[in-house]
Amino acid sequence: MAGGSNSVWRSGWLWAGLAVVGLALYPQFVSRYYIVLSTEVVILALLATSYNLIFGYGGMVSFGHAAFFGLGAYAMAILTKHYGNPMLVGLLAAPVIAAAFAFVIGWFCMRTIRLYFALLSLAFAQLLYVIVFQWYEFTGGSDGIQGVPRPEILASHASNYYFALAVTILCMLVMWFIVNSPFGWSLRAIRENTQRSQFLGINDRFYKVIAFTIAGAFAGVAGGLYALFQKWADPELLFWTTSANPVLMSILGGMFNFVGPSVGAVAFVALREIIKVRTDYWPLVLGLVLLTLVLVLPGGIVGFVAEKARYLRSATKGGTQAP
Amino acid sequence: MTWDIGTVILLIMAGLTRASILFIVAAGLTLVFGVLRVINMAHGSLYMIGAFVAASVIQGVGGAGSFWLALVAAPLAVGLVGAVIEFGVLRRIYQAEHVVQLLATYALILIFDDLVKMIWGAEYKSVSAPAALAGSLSIGGRPFPVYNLFVIAWALILAAALWLLIYRTGLGRLIRAAVEDSEMLEALGVNIPRIFSSVFIIGAFLAGLGGVLVAPLGSIGLGMDVSILIEAFVVAVIGGLGSFPGALLGAGIIGMMFSFGITIAPRMAMAFVFLAMVIVLIIRPWGLFGEPER
Numbered sequence: 001m002a003g004g005s006n007s008v009w010r011s012g013w014l015w016a017g018l019a020v021v022g023l024a025l026y027p028q029f030v031s032r033y034y035i036v037l038s039t040e041v042v043i044l045a046l047l048a049t050s051y052n053l054i055f056g057y058g059g060m061v062s063f064g065h066a067a068f069f070g071l072g073a074y075a076m077a078i079l080t081k082h083y084g085n086p087m088l089v090g091l092l093a094a095p096v097i098a099a100a101f102a103f104v105i106g107w108f109c110m111r112t113i114r115l116y117f118a119l120l121s122l123a124f125a126q127l128l129y130v131i132v133f134q135w136y137e138f139t140g141g142s143d144g145i146q147g148v149p150r151p152e153i154l155a156s157h158a159s160n161y162y163f164a165l166a167v168t169i170l171c172m173l174v175m176w177f178i179v180n181s182p183f184g185w186s187l188r189a190i191r192e193n194t195q196r197s198q199f200l201g202i203n204d205r206f207y208k209v210i211a212f213t214i215a216g217a218f219a220g221v222a223g224g225l226y227a228l229f230q231k232w233a234d235p236e237l238l239f240w241t242t243s244a245n246p247v248l249m250s251i252l253g254g255m256f257n258f259v260g261p262s263v264g265a266v267a268f269v270a271l272r273e274i275i276k277v278r279t280d281y282w283p284l285v286l287g288l289v290l291l292t293l294v295l296v297l298p299g300g301i302v303g304f305v306a307e308k309a310r311y312l313r314s315a316t317k318g319g320t321q322a323p
Numbered sequence: 324m325t326w327d328i329g330t331v332i333l334l335i336m337a338g339l340t341r342a343s344i345l346f347i348v349a350a351g352l353t354l355v356f357g358v359l360r361v362i363n364m365a366h367g368s369l370y371m372i373g374a375f376v377a378a379s380v381i382q383g384v385g386g387a388g389s390f391w392l393a394l395v396a397a398p399l400a401v402g403l404v405g406a407v408i409e410f411g412v413l414r415r416i417y418q419a420e421h422v423v424q425l426l427a428t429y430a431l432i433l434i435f436d437d438l439v440k441m442i443w444g445a446e447y448k449s450v451s452a453p454a455a456l457a458g459s460l461s462i463g464g465r466p467f468p469v470y471n472l473f474v475i476a477w478a479l480i481l482a483a484a485l486w487l488l489i490y491r492t493g494l495g496r497l498i499r500a501a502v503e504d505s506e507m508l509e510a511l512g513v514n515i516p517r518i519f520s521s522v523f524i525i526g527a528f529l530a531g532l533g534g535v536l537v538a539p540l541g542s543i544g545l546g547m548d549v550s551i552l553i554e555a556f557v558v559a560v561i562g563g564l565g566s567f568p569g570a571l572l573g574a575g576i577i578g579m580m581f582s583f584g585i586t587i588a589p590r591m592a593m594a595f596v597f598l599a600m601v602i603v604l605i606i607r608p609w610g611l612f613g614e615p616e617r
Contacts, residue, residue, distance in 0.1 A: 283434075
């Protein structure tokens with residue numbers, strides 16, 4: 001888990017700072033194609049990290065996270081395009097609306113555990129998908145909402161990237177403090193041993209609903225950014241195949257690490273772009289990668305690297321026993 | 324639309340046709356879950372493969388007997404694919420967490436979707452019902468296709484056959500014991516991996532059978548895997564995962580909701596279906612006939 005000893009903690013901030021500087025300077029050196037792609041990666045990293053609050057930290061397997069992403073996107077699209085609100089109103093409303101739905105859905109879902117939790121979250125998300133798909137007057141039905149207006153300041157691709165990056169970093173910081181707060185540690189305690197945490201006086205269902213709501217809110221922010229960046233919102237954003245993506249990124253990068261899902265988002269988009277120029281069969285490759293991953297590398301990329309690093313460290317220290 | 328008795332009977336018959344296909348597919352899904360405790364997300368892909376194999380056999384062989392050949396060949400072919408999945412993938416992850424199983428079978432959806440596209444192309448295909456079952460009968464003064472009656476009859480025969488398999492055969496006894504406590508059964512010297520394989524192959528066979536039977540009812544194309552998966556999933560969950568009577572009841576409910584819903588409020592039908600699932604899951608998370616998760 002993130003955290004640990006003091007020196008690791010400090011070097012963690014050092015690395016994070018370097019990463020932010022790198023991400024800020026990087027658009028100066030690459031073509032527009034990479035800037036557009038990076039904007040998508042940044043937003044997907046936010047989505048995946050928000051999902052990992054409940055998946056990695058809370059131990060809850062939700063298959064309906066796309067619902068909150070989609071609700072955020074529609075909140076942005078409808079408020080700015082149909083009601084003429086400024087972009088910031090949309091971006092603030094997105095998490096509020098997503099969180100409101102997440103609270104209600106989470107409250108019902110927490111009545112069930114494990115597999116049935118996954119099923120119920122999927123059912124709720126599909127219900128919202130069908131409503132968005134059919135409510136033509138309000139959501140544009142299967143056409144979605146095209147032409148989400150962007151403020152002048154976000155006209156260029158680079159400014160879009162910087163805006164998405166800034167919002168994402170802000171959200172990541174908040175999420176980092178949440179997972180390292182007493183609340184975050186209680187959530188891990190519930191994941192590890194629900195009964196013991198109940199004995200300690202933790203109201204596990206309440207904590208889980210709150211975590212679900214927070215995750216929904218940040219997914220809503222990601223959705224709002226996505227609508228702004230793509231200039232559209234369509235029902236596909238709420239579909240269950242979209243819900244699979246943050247699960248996949250968390251697994252790909254490693255769910256037991258704060259930055260794992262972000263690494264997963266980078267790997268996911270990079271892989272997709274590499275494959276798509278060579279073949280039409282991107283889903284096939286994705287399927288094979290996913291299958292290999294769950295069969296061979298359940299810790300994800302970051303988990304794998306961390307484990308190898310631990311082995312190396314113990315070897316250089318002359319330790320005979322691997323942890 | 325006038326609501327005379329003929330219309331109502333016709334809607335019920337249409338609902339039963341839909342319910343029959345749903346039951347056959349959901350029965351496989353629920354059987355596999357009951358014994359293996361795995362939700363096979365690729366179940367819809369197996370159904371789609373069944374339909375495409377059937378289309379190839381019917382169009383390739385041609386003639387009067389081709390449909391009957393497809394009715395035998397396609398489920399067997401899909402059963403074989405099921406054997407490969409069980410052996411290559413599922414066998415390694417029975418002990419893993421649900422999310423690993425869900426993701427592995429989700430990966431199979433993506434893989435099969437593209438494989439079907441590679442083999443059969445992205446165009447829609449259609450086949451017609453065999454000549455013996457072509458025409459229609461008059462029910463309540465309205466024409467009703469004979470083929471639909473054939474599908475309903477098949478579902479009823481299959482329900483009876485499954486009941487016999489589970490409650491009147493040696494394999495069925497072992498399956499019921501495996502549902503109760505597979506570890507104990509293994510300790511008694513029963514070859515559990517073989518039972519798991521048999522059950523998964525039977526489940527795949529049922530998906531394939533559903534695919535053949537649905538082929539003459541509509542067009543065969545990519546995407547039918549996901550739509551049937553979601554519907555069969557709703558049926559199995561409403562009835563209770565692992566329960567055959569539940570799948571039968573769930574299929575009936577959803578079939579009727581489709582046929583009446585699409586007539587009364589076409590845009591709301593699908594939303595009502597999911598709403599029904601949400602309500603059942605909230606009140607009885609393990610479904611109408613299921614048992615709470617252990």
